[in-house]
Amino acid sequence: MSGAVLWTHTTSATTRPVLPDGCTDLIWSEGRLLVAGPDTGPHLPDAAPPGTRHTGLRFAPGQGPAVFGVPARELRDLRVPLADLWPAAQVRELAGRMAAGGAPGRVLEETAVARLRAAADRTASGPAARSAPPPRSGRTAAIAAALDRGHPVAEVARAVALSERQLHRHCLDAFGYGPKTLTRVLRFVRALGLARSGMPYAHVAACAGYADQAHLAREVKALAGAPMGVLLGSG
Incomplete structure (x- = not known):
């Protein structure tokens, strides 16, 4: 599915915060389907026993609303059950497929593709037929x-x-979130990627578009709640 990334994660004894990236996620874990909205700061996941497996489909910025059926602003900084957004019968049917099959990621992808096709069909039918956000234009x-x-x-x-x-x-x-906040989040994502590659922080600041290294440090602390060294596991 173009623009979306399938991921899996198994919890360990150490819980790391989820950092802002402008994306939204559809997550299957412990028999539940959850929606993760776009974050404006670090989000600490609910505690789960070590070994708990999570499977998710992460949508590119702007792609999630057509899948979930609500504007992204209504999901900002939230984790909500999918049943709060979709009809209960539809969520039960999907959860049953997830529990019965051996490839939850494939089911998530198939479901998202079907939702995006339905959104495209609504858009093609004209404004009067739209009942949910259109696909990423x-x-x-x-x-x-x-x-x-x-x-x-x-x-x-x-x-x-x-x-x-x-x-x-x-x-x-x-x-x-608004364009200025989106710019800050995307710049942070870019900076974090550069820092993880081993680039010195001063070069990261210049390449990612910060005024200087001090500006980079302030923005990282504001969006991630911790210095860059801690995010990289060295602090």
């Missing part, structure tokens, strides 16, 4: 790409033919 993808490259908000708005106020509303619905 070319405009949404262009906004995410431009903000990820560090383009100013006013420039991005002009490029996608929206006013800055319209752009802000679009970003709240598609990504869960």
Whole structure:
């Protein structure tokens, strides 16, 4: 499924926080289906016994709303049961398939693809037929790409033919937060990747688009709740 990443995780004795990345997730764990909204800060998962297995499908920024059926702003910084968003019978049927099959990731992918196709069909039928957010549009993808490259908000708005106020509303619905916050989150993700590659922090700051290393340190602490060294496991 283009734009989505399938992942698995087995809990250990040490619980690490989930860091902001602009994404949303559909998660299967311990017989439950959960939705993880876009985070604005570190999220510490609920405690689970060591050895607990989680399987998730992580959607690219702007892709989740069409799958979940609600604007991303309604899921910001939340973990909610899928049954709060979809009809209970549909969630029970999906949970039954997940429990009975040996490939939960494949079931998650098939379900997401079906939801995106249904959203595309609603969009093609016209505005009157829409009952949920449309699929990730070319405009949404262009906004995410431009903000990820560090383009100013006013420039991005002009490029996608929206006013800055319209752009802000679009970003709240598609990504869960406004364009400035999305820029900060995507820049943080880029910086963390560079730091994990072994790049010195001063070079990370320059390559990721921070004013200087002190600016990088402040933003990392604000978004992740810990210094970069701790995130990398060296502090």
